[in-house]
Amino acid sequence: MTSSKQDIISTEQAIRSDVLQSAVHKARSYDWTWLYNGFRRSIAIILFFILWELLPRLGVVDEAFLPPFSKVLAAGYHLIVNGQFFVHLQASLLRSLSGFIIALATAIPLGFAIGWYRGFSDYLNPLLELLRNTSALAVLPVFMLFLGIGESSKIALIIFACVWPILLNTISAVRNVDPLLIKSARTLGLSDAKLFRKVILPAAVPTIFVGIRLAGTSCILVLVAAEMIGAKAGLGYLIIYSQYNFQIPEMFVGIISITAFGFAFNYLLLAVEKHFTAWNRTAG
Structure with missing residues (x-):
């Protein structure tokens, strides 16, 4: 045993x-x-x-104005534990993604229409040239006058800032499609719908995504400015509220969070772009 x-x-x-x-x-x-x-x-x-x-x-800079990174992390942990951080993050995500998605849904179809139909383009180009050179922050007071200081004006400002990079890159993408591809497709007897789906759209996607990523950057920048005026929550609000109350570690938490959000958003757009342009890398 x-x-x-x-x-x-x-x-x-x-x-x-x-x-x-x-x-x-x-x-x-x-x-x-x-x-x-x-x-x-x-x-x-x-x-x-x-x-x-x-x-x-080490006393090289004043700790009151630039606290050690460990104190910033401690302040961030405190905001996470008491739940305030997620309130601000949720508010910023809702505003930025709502404005960005509406801008996508508006600018891409409009860009295709302007880029493909020359007559339509001739009527709208003067207005587009006027509005594209208008700073988004300059029209913030206008949005606030018409829409108030609530969520509508903030989302409208984000839409305005995001529309132009997407719209202009979409127009450029459609107009710069190789004419030989279009002629070859028409020779093969493709209808306008199939020509758009099989030739125009695939050729335009890489340039459109350049505009989408630029719009993503504009979305983050304008979001901070919008939340600094008339907001009660949001990462931009956290930054300005902490600065007014001299809660400097919390202010840096807001700044780092905005940076991390923008970084993650950019990489998400890169991943989506790689998915939709896989054919381009395979062909190369």
Whole structure:
């Protein structure tokens, strides 16, 4: 009986030893290049945050105006724990995504119509040239007069800022489609609907996404300005409210959050662009 137990124990030990050796072998043979490359690309950011932590503590800059990064993280943790951070984040996400999606739904069809129908373009071009050079922040008081200081004026401002990059790039994309492609498609007898779907749209997608990513940047910039006036929640509101009350760590939490939001939004748009332009990379 004792011999049987010893055999079982020795067998279990042998299995554990084999598993451990296998794990060690896999760890040694695993390609860690991606980790090294990620660290190498991030080293400037890491050094930036290290300097942010050290300079106030060494007295190089006034800690009252630039608190150490650890204090900013502590303030962010406090905002997350008490739930205030998510209230501000939700408000900003709702405003920015609502304005951005409405701008997409408006600007892309209009851009295709203006780019494809020359007669339509001739009537609208003078108005477009006038409005495209108008700063979004300059018309903020106009939106506030007509729509009030509530959500409508903020979303309208984001729409106004996002429409122009998308619209202008869509027009340019349609007009710059290779004429030989269009002639070849017409020679093959494609109808206007199929010509648009199989030739115009695929050729225009890369340039349209340039405008979409520019609109994403404009969306974040205008969002901050809109939330600094007449808002009760939002990351922009968090920044200006904290600054007024000299809660500097909370102010930097808002700034970092806006930056992270813009960074994540840009990479999301890049991922969507890669999905819709996979044919282009395959062809290349």
